[in-house]
Amino acid sequence: MTTATVTTTQVYRIYIKATPEAIWAAITQPEWTARYGYTGIASYDLRPGGAYSVAPTPEFKAAAEAQGFPCPDVIVDGEVIEAEPPRRLVTTFRMLMDPAMAEEGFTRITHEISPAPDGKSCSLTLTHELAGAPLLAALSRGDNEAEGAGGGHAWVLSDLKSLLETGAALGGD
């Protein structure tokens, strides 16, 4: 990270009472990713150079189209840069839901999972490097929440914590 790009980087950290393995599974396995936040069906080929993509659930697609957004069959794509289960995952990330955001190209997301000193929880830190992607940066910050575009990473992580700790996502499950 250089000074020029650091100000476009967003960092989110949450403490979750769960094992690193459970958090890793919740990030990488579609049966989990479909249950919190934007509820996408994630697909990771967990090796450097492997493909990463997210497909919409039928409910998500229907809801988006009801709001007047045509929903593509792949809503996020990218590439796995590093995968060290259950500690560190680095991927590129391009949002395809919106043509202007797709134009901004690939950004980079790092997930880091570390056991907390209390021995009962882990910290999950998500770093999103967003140089050249101001529209995606606004979405990630939750700026478009009032228009129904979700609350960004903070919302997703809060929901993920809720799902792992209580077995239910915030929106009810």
Added chain:
Amino acid sequence: MTGDRVFKALADPTRRFLLDLLFTRDGRTLTELESELEMSRFGVMKHLRVLEEANLVVTRRSGREKWHFLNPVPIREIHDRWIDKYTEHHTTALIELKAELEDES
């Protein structure tokens, strides 16, 4: 409890000012933050430590520099835990009132 630390951290105007600085432009060094305050370097460090312990600020190292980032997650958790609960109730009450009034006419 985490919530206690967040509320305590937010209960100080200097710390809220530091969060506002990071909200305006994220990823700053101690030297940059210090230049915006009439306070000793040690004083600013103390406030930043309280914010870090409350998880409202996350630091990342890059070479010799340490960058401070605003972490909005704890505020989101408070929002999801408290605000939603009460605003939802409020909205439901208004919707009920509207239904009742419209029924009468």
